[in-house]
Amino acid sequence: MTTALITGATAGIGAAFARRLAADGHNLVLVARDTGRLQQLATDLHDRHGVEAEVLTADLATEDGIAQAEKRLADPRNPVDLLVNNAGFGNKGRFLEVSMADELTMLKVHCEAVLRLTAAAAGPMRERRRGAVINVASVAAFVPRGTYGASKAWVVQFTQGVARDLAGTGVRLMALCPGFVRTEFHQRAGMGTDNIPGWMWLDADKLVGAALTDLARGKTVSVPDPRYKALTGLVKLAPRGLLGGVSSKAGRKYGPQ
Template identity: 45%
Template sequence: MATALVTGASAGLGEEFAWQLATAGHDLVVTARSRDRLSELADVVASATGVSVEVLAADLSLPDGREQVASRLADSSRPVSLLVNNAGFATGKGFLASSWEEEAAMHDVLVTAPLRLTHAALPGMIERGHGAVLNVASIAAHLGDSTYAAHKRWLVEFTSALAGQLRGTGVTATAVLPGMTRTEFHSKPTLEHYRAELPEFAWLSAEQVVSAALTGVRRGAVTVTPSVRYQAAGTLARLTPKAVTRRMGSMGSRR
């Protein structure tokens, strides 16, 4: 049975990835900072689906946490066939208003962690001749209004470059670019104003996003944008001069 490793699995999209992958018959390795929440998720998912769920508590903003997960991915005796780089957060502030510690932690979780974990996972996948990396980016990648957007743009470009280098290996790389999605992500005090400001039709469900992402992985797509309206919004953003998109906001996230 294939095994998938999901980062940021204790809530939001990560939790939904765990459920959909388990329902499809994948064994799981779930990672996040909170061991208690992970253990609770593991018990419920394993009981409901019959798959094996391994708990790996690690903080990806810290070098030791990243190396802990990287070591699990590199373990050839327990191969991982799908890596889902989902963990993420946003400060909800502009760069000038956030502290260096906040910016550094966001960079380490959104950029350094996917880079390190993908580097650890790929050799085994390539040797076995199959596998996939799924990076959770954001529609914000098309905007130039925040460091969060810049990090997500990097993730999209990294995925595209990786997909080209993996051609012919049996291993694929996919980036999913969700729009506004109803999860705990936007329940934080610095981001919750979006719930009140945006109309209902602007929101996607976690089920929609994860289903579209996993379908994209199965098809070998390099990028996936869930929902027609966000596909259109992404196209418009790409065609809009960056001077305009930079003025569209100075906050930290749209996922």
């Protein structure tokens, strides 16, 4: 049986990955800050699917938390075959309304943790000539929209670059770029969701199924829904100046900064 390590595993996309991978017979390492919720999820998945589900309590906004996850990924006795870098969050407010400490914490989680955990996982995977990394980004990566969008754009560019560097080694990398997903994301950030149109919402379990299909097909960027594929296609055609104004208004209305 192979093992998958998932960050931000207690809810939303991370929990959906855990459910799907457990159902497919993968052992799991579940990483997040909330020990109680992690243990409950691990017990449920073990009882339902008979897989081993290890709990690793770690805050990826801290040096110690990242180091704990790196250590687990580098353990040669218990190799990890799939890394899902899913941990992330949004800040409520425009630039300069959000504290610099919160902005830097976002970069720590979205960029530094992704960089370091990808490196910790990919090295052993390259030696074994097999493995995969999914870095969860966002469709916000494709529009100019504050620190959140910029950090997710970094995830996409980083993932594509590393995928090219590791081509032919047996290690696959893919950036997953969802739109709005029904998770705890907005609630945790204190953002209302009543003004988001119903058609824009995605189901986390369906999203994960599409993402894993794209990974198996060798894609390095996955936008796993026809609605958002169409939107990202329009973004590529729109003038940059116009796009900046539209994304600024949409971001203030719907999304994180």
